[in-house]
Amino acid sequence: MNTGLRITVFAAALAATFGTAYGVGSGIGEISPKADSAAHDQHTDTSHGEHGSAAQASAALPGGLQISEAGYTLDLRTPVVEAGRTTELRFAVLKDASGRALTDYQQEHTKELHLIIASRDLTTFRHLHPSRAADGTWSTPVTLPEAGAYRVFADFTPRGGDGLTLGADLTATGAYAPAPLPAPSPTATVDGYEVRLDGELTPARASEVTLTVTRQGRPVRDLQPYLGAYGHLVALRSGDLAYLHVHPNGEPGDGKTQPGPDISFTATAPSAGTYRLFLDFKHDGAVHTAAFTVRTDAAAKQPDVSGTESTAPEETRSGHAH
Structure with missing residues (x-):
C-alpha cells in the first residue's frame, strides 16, 4: 500500500446514476424473487457509444455504479437470497472478449478481491473475502438480516491492469420494512x-x-x-x-x-x-x-x-x- 493513498473519484450528476427499480415499495411489503437476474438488468454495453466509447463515458462515474467496465463484467450467480438465512453467494468476473471467468488477479491489501454488500437504505454493511475456485468462480456464505434491496461490490485489480469496482443488485426476500438513515452525530x-x-x-x-x-x-x-x-x-x-x-x-x-x-x-x-x-x-x-x-x-x-x-x-x- 502506498503511503498517503488517495481515492480520486470524478463528480457525476445524480441524473446519470441508476435508479432504484428493485420492486421495493416505501412501506412494509413482501420482497419476492424476480424471474430475471438483477445483474443482467443492469448490464452496460462497453463496446460502443455516441461521441466516443462507452468506456470513456464510464470513466466519469464513481465506482460500483456499473456492472461492466473496462472489458470486465460482474456475473452475480446468486441474485436472490432469503433474509435471515445463510446462503452461499456465488459470482464470477467475466472477461468480455472471451466470456470466460477471470482467474489472474493482483493482490491488493493481502487479498485478490474485496466483496462489499450494502443495503439500499445503508443500514446493513458487509465486508467479505470470498474464496476463488480454479475456474474463477468466487463463493462466500452470507447472512443478510433484513429483506430488501442490496448492492454487491467487487473491488479487484486484474493482473497487469487497473483497479476496478463493479456492482450488481441483490435481493433478500421476506417482509420488508425500510429503515431511515441514522441522524447526524460526531x-x-x-x-x-x-x-x-x-x-x-x-x-x-x-x-x-x-x-x-x-x-x-x-x-x-x-x-x-x-x-x-x-x-x-x-x-x-x-x-x-x-x-x-x-x-x-x-x-x-x-x-x-x-x-x-x-x-x-x-x-x-x-x-x-x-x-x-x-x-x-x-x-x-x-x-x-x-x-x-x-x-x-x-x-x-x-x-x-x-x-x-x-x-x-x-x-x-x-x-x-x-
Missing part, C-alpha cells in the same frame, strides 16, 4: 469502542478526515494491522450507492505511522450529498466496524456526522465478516 459506538470523526469532507476536492478510537474513555494506541493497514474506510453515496474505498495515510512499519488512536484518510467526495461511511479496524484480535452518516455540500465548512452502534458481525444491521 461519534459512533461499536462493541464497546467509541470512534470520533473529525475533519472536512468536501465535494470534488481532496480533504483529510481523522477517526479516533477510544475504549472506556482511553485512547487505543495498539491497533493491529488488518489487511495491511490500521483501518479501512468505505464510503457509499445515499441514493445511488456510488462507491469510494480509501485507505489511511501511512502504513504499519513505515517508521512514522502510529497504531492509533488516530487513523487519518484523504478522500474526495464525488458530489454534494449524503454519504454513509464504514470504518473497519482491528483490536484485541477482532475486527470492528463503526458506521457514520456524512452530509456535505459545497458551502459546508464541516460535515455533520452520524454514528450507529453495531454488535456481532453477520447478526446486526451493520457488521463485518471474514
